[in-house]
Amino acid sequence: MNPMPSSARSGPPRRRGIARDLLWHGLNLGLPLLFVVLPILSFVLVSFWTLKDGQIVHVLTLANYRAFFTEGSYLQVYLSTLALSAQVTLINVVLATAIAVFIFRRTPRTRFLILMSFMLPLFMSYIIKIYSIRSILGQRGLLNEGLLALGLIDQPIEALLFSRTAIFIALAVLYLPYAILPIYLALDRIPANYLAASADLGATPLQALRDIVLPLGRPGIAAGAVFTFILTFGDFVTPQMVGGTQGFTFGRIVFSQFGLALNWPLGSALAVILLATTLLAVALAGLTLRREHVR
């Protein structure tokens, strides 16, 4: 039983609309700014500081970036990690595309089931998966014991685990679902009548795949490639756990600056380089797609 008219309480409707718009825009811009951009900028800032006698000195310098290019083995580890990630990305895109096409070819009812079975590993903890991979590849692991029992080998294969090959296999297995999902989703959006029409016009399934499915799936393939690359390039746990003495990657160097070494400025600079590399990968993927649209 409020005697006052509602407009008298909250101002004229027009002004209320502007206020609400402002609030919305403020939230839309402000939240990402506060929770994403500012934290990133803060570590960009730290990367220009330096360490003196174990204390962080707030003087702007390029010393950390110079160290990356000139000192120790930072650049060498960066390049070898880059090569490793590129290899994993390549193999995963090929595998994931094949799997996505395979799922796409099933009847709509079974598609979901197969897709879910490929996504199942994502529901499991990352560390458990690494431990499982390790117990499969180990010298007394499942694979070696199985081969020995079958009489196929008479000595355990030593090079399976704790090698660069092991890192490669583990990363590919861990990140495959992240490539399958976007590629499959892109294929799923291809209208069924495109394929029907191409069949009517006499295209073989292989031609349909080459001229319709794969070109239309390109955004998904690019997304899958970017996901795989970013995740493998920054991973500092898997290589360490399965790579043995070869398990030292760029992510590990970044990580090592934040322990007892307490070299946050150098760690931040290396993290900025890591971020720039992944942004470059995203930009590269975007560029290939744009060219596709123009044509």
Next chain:
Amino acid sequence: MNWTSKAVAASLTALTLLASAAAFAGPKGEVRLLAYEGYADPAWVEEFEKETGITVKVTYVGGVDEQIAKMKASNGKDYDVVTVDTASLKAFADQKLIAPIDKEKLTSAKNLLPDFQPMSNATFGGATYGVPWAWGSLGMVYDKKTFPTAPDSWEVLWDPRFKGKVISLDDANNDINFGAIALGIKDPFNLTDAQLAQVKDKLIALKKNLLTYFAGFDEGTTIWSENDVVLMFSMGELAAINLQKKGFDVGYVIPKEGAVGWLDNLTVSAGTDNTDAAYAWMNFALQKKIGADMAKKYGYGATTDAPQGMDYASRLIWAQNPEDYTRRQAIWNEVKAAN
């Protein structure tokens, strides 16, 4: 009931609760411990409370940084007994967070084993700041089938005959200590540039013989059990104990060059207002039976009771802070990046 009487009832309940909490602290007050896991076993606490009427309140910390932060927050007023490792003792004393030990009140000092009696590690500026309490080492684990007698030198880890059968702890600071000790350098905590370069080469040479590095007790044991490993630069006695529990026939040895040891001390907080309770706990904890129980339950060496096989305390090089953590991390990264 209107709101005022509700509020009165609520405050009365709260007051009663507070009063009962205070009453719970026992007639002789309370002793507040700042300790690492395993240093205040529930069974000991129960026995101590029954014996003395003093209530025990334990705060566990995970590392030195956390410990210093907690002590500095109140200048030690929140705690009575603090366990401090030998390497950090001086920092605690310099910042006046801990008080010198009153040896008159430390009646159970006589229980200490001869190696620990002098308390020389904890003495500076004429005052003793800590009583040795628990210790361990970073020694070698070896497979007894391969080595019927324990290897006597760290050099065995570099022996090409065991290529791919050796694993090593991955810890920048401790690996550099280890490399220096293997080279026979007397003070592994203060290395010159030339010595650091030598250590780096030594560790890179070891890398060629390694199956892998590991971090943590569990990882070391898991890798050992899933692969054909016969030697390990370990994180401590617990590595061998865990492997023996899993049925592996392994031994633990401190080679002739020595090994890094860690030693935690019981200290009295500078901010305590209940010194008697603090000494009561220390005297209680420094009994032989408590030490023996700790060794059995947690695998730590006691300073009052020599656990079976742990007869090497005098050959350990007690850990100190190194000359430069940042530098050591950079060198360790070089070792790990080397081909």
